[in-house]
Amino acid sequence: MNTDQPIIQIHDLYYRYEKENVLEDINLSIPSGAFLAVVGPNGSGKSTLLKLILGLLKVQTGEIKVFGEDINRFKERHLIGFVSQKANSFNTGFPATVYEVVASGLTKKVGLFKFLTSGDKQKVFEAIESVGLTKFINRNIGDLSGGQQQRVFIARALVSDPRLLILDEPTVGVDAQHVQSFYEMLEQLNKDLGITLLLVTHDIGTISNKVTHVACLNKHLYFHGNSHEFEHFQEHGVSEFYGYDVNLLTHEHHHHHEGVKR
Amino acid sequence: MIEAIFEYEFLQNSFLTGAIIGIIAPLLGVFIVVRRLSLIADALSHVTLAGIAASLFIEKKFLLFSGLNPLYMGMIFSVFGSVLIEKLRSVYKDYQELAIPIILSGGIGLGVIFISLAEGFNTDLFGYLFGSVSAVSRMDLYVILAISIIVITLIVLLYKELFLLSFDEEHATASGIAVKRxxxxxxxxxxxxxxxxxxxxxxxxxxxxxxxxVAASIRFAKGFKQTILFSVLFGETSVLGGLILSYYLDLAPGGTIVMIAVLILIATIVIKKIYSARPA
Structure with missing residues (x-):
């Protein structure tokens, strides 16, 4: 596969629910190996954009190409790993071990009516190892902390060897002390395994020194560039984009959540 | 009792049937419970009742069908009801649980009409409501055996997909699995x-x-496969224990089976309480 080719290319994308546009005129290209943060307030169309990229919603106007192929024709879904926001609100009473949950990430790749081979099982062990949960492999997922559960979902996404990993606000519900180490792990996946990351978040403060690219979305794409350009943009355009003073978007370690209107 | 099982064919039939059901009902039950669809089973059982009542009515009114096995009509109604539930769930996207009372009351309504058309309660019907040790024919046994082979084969072949669908439907959809099918x-x-x-x-x-x-198993099982294993074990214990007790004490087998299952459930809750109160 051509590594120079952007992982995702979006051209003139519009999307509407009922009569209202939630996305307008989106043009976005994600280069291979990038760590892109998509930032935007609630209701800015972030989740819609993700659902379109994941094929959960059909493209209405415009074009999305993943790995160079039109999204409607794209079949190799296992190349895209997904960790959803809902991962935090799954049924914690569900009786499944860490191993079982991670192995379920291979369901499509292994295929209908087929069973996991010993090679597949090895992959499951490796994925669990890579998120540092080997110790908990036979625990029920409901018995783990929020941060550990989130790692389980990352492992489930990693097990099918994705080249792109999409994370929708993965740190919601993860206690503050574990957020930093969580992002460090993401950085490792990006640098060591070369996995392209697309992270949707409110919380640009914690990660702006880790990501390589930033996109600011609020129906339109307000900014799209690498993180150095973003620092410049931040000084001039971000407050306007959010419509309020955004302490959240600085590099300070203390977040002033109480000052943020939602 | 044990000699009686070997001696009387009807007892053999109900024991073998019971043993099979003790496996497949909890096996499917695990997926039903974790997907929070427990009430669907209730709705479908009432639709089955309508099918049986319809069959008994036809049998009574048209001599031509005198040998008709109510099991078949019950199955047809039940499968039809399941299709209807799915249709209703897609009609009421925001109120998916509405499908259950609609089908449940529809099933009872239809059943009662057939019962009244057949002019009153048939003694057979009592057996269908509460279970019976004597009602199972050899033919029933074969039909149920065939169903159980199909069900177990499908569960084994579709285990991965069913697990993922139960645990995380959105992820199943996003990874391109034919969720609806x-x-x-x-x-x-x-x-x-x-x-x-x-x-x-x-x-x-x-x-x-x-x-x-499943409710008992889920209290302490580690993982999904273990949950299935213990559910089947408890289900089997309830059915066989219930059949033996009901035969000896002349009780309705259905009630006895269920009460044993309730006792097992209470026991697991109590044991779990004691166990987790004890310092490790």
Whole structure:
């Protein structure tokens, strides 16, 4: 596969629910190996954009190409790993071990009516190892902390060897002390395994020194560039984009959540 | 008792049937419970009742059908009901649970009409409501055996997909699994197993055989496969224990089976309480 080719290319994308546009005129290209943060307030169309990229919603106007192929024709879904926001609100009473949950990430790749081979099982062990949960492999997922559960979902996404990993606000519900180490792990996946990351978040403060690219979305794409350009943009355009003073978007370690209107 | 089982064919039939149901009802029940669809089993059992009542009515009114096995009509109604539930769930996207009372009351309504058309309560019907040791024929046994082979084969072959669908439907959809088709196969299996179980356990108690063993198992099992294993173990214990007790004490087998399942459930809750109160 051509590594120079952007992982995702979006051209003139519009999307509407009922009569209202939630996305307008989106043009976005994600280069291979990038760590892109998509930032935007609630209701800015972030989740819609993700659902379109994941094929959960059909493209209405415009074009999305993943790995160079039109999204409607794209079949190799296992190349895209997904960790959803809902991962935090799954049924914690569900009786499944860490191993079982991670192995379920291979369901499509292994295929209908087929069973996991010993090679597949090895992959499951490796994925669990890579998120540092080997110790908990036979625990029920409901018995783990929020941060550990989130790692389980990352492992489930990693097990099918994705080249792109999409994370929708993965740190919601993860206690503050574990957020930093969580992002460090993401950085490792990006640098060591070369996995392209697309992270949707409110919380640009914690990660702006880790990501390589930033996109600011609020129906339109307000900014799209690498993180150095973003620092410049931040000084001039971000407050306007959010419509309020955004302490959240600085590099300070203390977040002033109480000052943020939602 | 043990000699009696070997001696009387009807006892053999109900014991073998019971043993099969003790496996497949909790097996499907695990998926039903974790997907929070427990009430669907109830709705389908009432539709099955309508099918049986219809069959008894036809048998009574048209001599031509005098040998008609109510099991078949029960199955047809149950499968039809399951398809209807799925249709209703897609009509009421925001109120998916509405499908259950609609189908449940529709099933009872239809059943009562057929019962009244057949001019009153048939003694057979009592057996279908609460289960019976004597009602199971050799033919029933073969039909139920065939259903159980199909169900177990499908569960083994579709285990990965069913697990993912149960745990995280969105992820299943995003990874490109034919979620709707798999779910449809699943719900039809549930319909068949409910119809198959009614002879022994009775319509009113079928759903409990699918949910109670799972409720007990889920208290302490580690992982999904273990949950299945213990559910089947508890289900089997309830059915066989219930059949033996009901034969000896001359009780309705359905009720006895369910009460054993309830006792197992209470025992697991109490044991778990004691165990987790004790310092490790």
């Amino acid at each position: 798999i779910h449809f196969i699943f719900i039809v299996m549930v319909a068949l197993v409910i119809a198959a179980s009614m002879r022994v356990v009775g319509i009113l108690l079928v759903s409990s055989l699918m949910t109670l063993p």
